[in-house]
Amino acid sequence: MNGRHSGRPTLEEVAVRAGVGRGTVSRVINGSPRVSDRAKAAVEAAIAELGYVPNRAARALAGNRTDAIALVIPEPETRLFAEPYFSDIIRGIGAELADTDMQLLLTLIRTPKERARFGQYLAAHRVDGVLLVSVHEDDPLPDLLEQLEMPAVLNGRRSDLESVSYVDADNVGGARAAVAHLIDRGRRRVATITGPLDMYVARARLDGYRQAMADAGLGGGAAGGGATGGSGAGEELIAAGDFTEEGGRRAMRELLARRPDVDGVFAASDVMAAGARAVLREEGRRVPGDVALVGFEDSAIARHMDPALTSVRQPTEEMGRTMARVLLEEIAERAAVRRHVVLATELVQRESV
Amino acid sequence: MNGRHSGRPTLEEVAVRAGVGRGTVSRVINGSPRVSDRAKAAVEAAIAELGYVPNRAARALAGNRTDAIALVIPEPETRLFAEPYFSDIIRGIGAELADTDMQLLLTLIRTPKERARFGQYLAAHRVDGVLLVSVHEDDPLPDLLEQLEMPAVLNGRRSDLESVSYVDADNVGGARAAVAHLIDRGRRRVATITGPLDMYVARARLDGYRQAMADAGLGGGAAGGGATGGSGAGEELIAAGDFTEEGGRRAMRELLARRPDVDGVFAASDVMAAGARAVLREEGRRVPGDVALVGFEDSAIARHMDPALTSVRQPTEEMGRTMARVLLEEIAERAAVRRHVVLATELVQRESV
DNA sequence: CGTGATTGTGGGAGCGCTCCCACTAGGCTT
DNA sequence: AAGCCTAGTGGGAGCGCTCCCACAATCACG
Numbered sequence: 091m092n093g094r095h096s097g098r099p100t101l102e103e104v105a106v107r108a109g110v111g112r113g114t115v116s117r118v119i120n121g122s123p124r125v126s127d128r129a130k131a132a133v134e135a136a137i138a139e140l141g142y143v144p145n146r147a148a149r150a151l152a153g154n155r156t157d158a159i160a161l162v163i164p165e166p167e168t169r170l171f172a173e174p175y176f177s178d179i180i181r182g183i184g185a186e187l188a189d190t191d192m193q194l195l196l197t198l199i200r201t202p203k204e205r206a207r208f209g210q211y212l213a214a215h216r217v218d219g220v221l222l223v224s225v226h227e228d229d230p231l232p233d234l235l236e237q238l239e240m241p242a243v244l245n246g247r248r249s250d251l252e253s254v255s256y257v258d259a260d261n262v263g264g265a266r267a268a269v270a271h272l273i274d275r276g277r278r279r280v281a282t283i284t285g286p287l288d289m290y291v292a293r294a295r296l297d298g299y300r301q302a303m304a305d306a307g308l309g310g311g312a313a314g315g316g317a318t319g320g321s322g323a324g325e326e327l328i329a330a331g332d333f334t335e336e337g338g339r340r341a342m343r344e345l346l347a348r349r350p351d352v353d354g355v356f357a358a359s360d361v362m363a364a365g366a367r368a369v370l371r372e373e374g375r376r377v378p379g380d381v382a383l384v385g386f387e388d389s390a391i392a393r394h395m396d397p398a399l400t401s402v403r404q405p406t407e408e409m410g411r412t413m414a415r416v417l418l419e420e421i422a423e424r425a426a427v428r429r430h431v432v433l434a435t436e437l438v439q440r441e442s443v
Numbered sequence: 444m445n446g447r448h449s450g451r452p453t454l455e456e457v458a459v460r461a462g463v464g465r466g467t468v469s470r471v472i473n474g475s476p477r478v479s480d481r482a483k484a485a486v487e488a489a490i491a492e493l494g495y496v497p498n499r500a501a502r503a504l505a506g507n508r509t510d511a512i513a514l515v516i517p518e519p520e521t522r523l524f525a526e527p528y529f530s531d532i533i534r535g536i537g538a539e540l541a542d543t544d545m546q547l548l549l550t551l552i553r554t555p556k557e558r559a560r561f562g563q564y565l566a567a568h569r570v571d572g573v574l575l576v577s578v579h580e581d582d583p584l585p586d587l588l589e590q591l592e593m594p595a596v597l598n599g600r601r602s603d604l605e606s607v608s609y610v611d612a613d614n615v616g617g618a619r620a621a622v623a624h625l626i627d628r629g630r631r632r633v634a635t636i637t638g639p640l641d642m643y644v645a646r647a648r649l650d651g652y653r654q655a656m657a658d659a660g661l662g663g664g665a666a667g668g669g670a671t672g673g674s675g676a677g678e679e680l681i682a683a684g685d686f687t688e689e690g691g692r693r694a695m696r697e698l699l700a701r702r703p704d705v706d707g708v709f710a711a712s713d714v715m716a717a718g719a720r721a722v723l724r725e726e727g728r729r730v731p732g733d734v735a736l737v738g739f740e741d742s743a744i745a746r747h748m749d750p751a752l753t754s755v756r757q758p759t760e761e762m763g764r765t766m767a768r769v770l771l772e773e774i775a776e777r778a779a780v781r782r783h784v785v786l787a788t789e790l791v792q793r794e795s796v
Numbered sequence: 797c798g799t800g801a802t803t804g805t806g807g808g809a810g811c812g813c814t815c816c817c818a819c820t821a822g823g824c825t826t
Numbered sequence: 827a828a829g830c831c832t833a834g835t836g837g838g839a840g841c842g843c844t845c846c847c848a849c850a851a852t853c854a855c856g
Contacts, residue, residue, distance in 0.1 A: 098567060100842055111806035116844060126804060143567040147509065148842035150500035151811050161549070165534070177529060181518070184551035194549045196514070198537035214451060214496040364747055394717055396749045453812055464836035469814060479834060501812035504841050 099140040108136035158193040159219040165200035182410020219417045227288050241420040243413045249290050255429045257412045264402035264435030265298025268384040269356050273306045277354030281327040283341040285358045295358040331362045338365025360385035360392045382443035397441035405433045452493040461489035511546040512572040518553035535763020572770045580641050594773040596766045608782045610765045617755035617788030618651025621737040622709050626659045630707030634680040636694040638711045648711040684715045691718025713738035713745045735796035750794035758786045
């Protein structure tokens with residue numbers, strides 16, 4: 091016994107057993123077509139008999155790749171992912187990776203120090219690709235990835251001009267549908283509580299609101315897909331939140347002060363909707379009687395609110411799947427073709443409107 | 444340009460630059476004490492100048508280890524982890540691993556096929572250790588791990604006799620405190636909605652309930668830490684749920700039918716508490732006026748229920764941290780010393796009792 | 797029947813580390 | 827002064843793969 095030898099069979103042993111050379115075994119394992127059926131069968135039999143499993147480290151070393159991708163989560167965001175959103179994304183990614191032998195590395199980035207460390211990581215090519223969740227407008231990581239020519243896929247995008255590959259939900263369409271629904275139900279003074287407008291996702295949802303209002307001839311919102319430019323009448327129906335419950339509260343109070351006659355509210359997140367709902371209760375407004383309410387995300391909170399919150403669902407698991415698929419494609423073809431995928435959202439109707 | 448050479452400096456280049464041998468550089472990197480200060484300084488300078496980062500694959504191949512641990516999540520459970528619970532555990536693990544250069548591999552196990560695959564994985568020693576989340580009573584994975592002598596730490600345990608290392612919350616104590624609180628507030632006919640009793644965690648929480656009832660001289664629950672044996676009077680105050688909202692509903696209806704005078708309910712999870720709360724509302728019972736309610740987990744749902752739910756908080760992030768720490772220790776010392784850690788819980792008081 | 801392409805194959809030469817053996821230089825003992 | 831530690835060091839020999847070159851066998855063609 092060698093002592094350091096782990097007892098696992100090696101490729102070499104498989105070769106001996108199958109009566110072929112190392113090269114042939116390697117070719118079989120990697121699915122090369124340049125192998126005779128006879129040799130292939132012999133090798134496969136030997137692999138089965140020996141219970142051979144290739145050594146990942148050796149492969150990585152010799153092949154200059156890692157068969158691993160990193161899922162990067164900036165720490166401040168982690169809380170947001172307490173929602174099904176995160177686990178659904180992960181489930182999707184996992185499902186797509188299941189048939190591959192890609193490993194999924196979980197990388198939390200908390201501090202600037204860890205960020206730098208991760209930069210080194212990437213530079214040292216310790217992963218074949220990167221999935222990046224919850225990117226901020228000013229996040230330099232995507233640019234770093236691009237510069238290193240590291241295959242990468244974002245969940246969401248930083249702006250309309252995003253160059254790195256991404257998979258995003260149709261935030262504009264979802265918001266538009268939500269607001270259109272409020273209007274369909276007869277609401278006329280429909281307000282919105284936005285997310286922080288330095289986030290693309292917040293701007294997109296605001297755009298959707300504006301479009302729906304303009305479609306209905308209400309408010310002064312600018313239609314069209316442009317940036318958040320409009321400042322016509324109706325701006326007083328727009329209050330800025332920050333995706334937190336407290337932000338939702340503040341924004342709702344503000345709206346109530348500015349337009350006591352508001353009869354519908356589209357909150358750009360369920361959490362903010364929950365905040366708004368609390369304020370409405372305090373102020374003695376009934377939901378949906380006096381004020382109808384729609385959220386965004388279709389989170390657990392939406393289902394457990396009283397009344398249950400109508401909300402826009404994102405195809406979260408599908409987004410995860412798609413992210414993984416796109417990344418694998420990008421890794422496979424070495425050319426840097428960027429892909430931009432936008433998946434449809436769906437309005438889930440409950441009792442709040 | 445070599446083409447296959449990635450351009451990253453190697454240990455050899457560092458050695459040349461520092462004017463020392465390969466062995467010395469390796470010793471510096473691995474923190475061996477057998478290096479002179481002079482050599483160490485020279486090597487460190489060379490590393491900094493060259494921006495050297497060790498090649499993980501080469502290390503793994505030569506050193507017969509991987510510097511990676513797997514976080515294993517059985518798929519059926521994933522939904523449960525939509526709650527902060529999961530992300531908190533991960534955050535804790537991440538925090539503990541941050542200063543290490545251990546990688547965290549995320550492994551979802553969905554199908555028996557994937558389970559088998561993961562078995563191979565382990566057998567091939569592709570990770571140095573395993574963190575296992577949400578183990579079921581009959582889960583064979585921990586036994587497999589033990590048999591392979593693979594360092595492993597469970598989140599929770601399968602039974603009181605668990606041999607594999609684990610980190611668990613004090614479920615008995617938490618439940619006991621919750622029920623004691625109900626009793627303190629003057630409730631006398633306190634019922635409990637249990638989880639599936641083939642899960643240890645559900646039995647432990649039921650034990651806590653029994654102990655608190657016995658302490659107060661109420662019900663016929665058996666005190667003491669033994670198994671779920673008691674079947675005295677008061678059993679009609681115990682209804683079985685399954686940790687789902689629907690299960691909570693069913694159990695609450697059952698309780699109401701058996702004991703219409705029930706005035707307090709301890710639900711073994713927030714989700715079941717939400718189900719119970721819905722039924723209570725339907726039946727026209729006020730919470731906490733007519734029936735006081737306590738949950739377990741202190742999830743987002745608890746905060747957003749109406750009234751906000753008093754619940755037992757687990758030190759989730761701390762559990763994650765501890766799991767990682769225990770695993771690292773187990774990996775470091777090659778001896779198979781099993782560790783069992785139980786962390787205290789805390790009652791978070793809100794409006795439902 | 798030669799010439800050249802094509803298919804299949806074996807095995808050498810690394811990939812970048814760690815392990816460990818051999819060796820030097822100096823300090824301590826007796 | 828001779829011996830014997832010990833601290834410190836260099837570098838050979840792998841770890842288990844992939845890549846690729848060389849070569850044999852087979853085939854198609856004129």
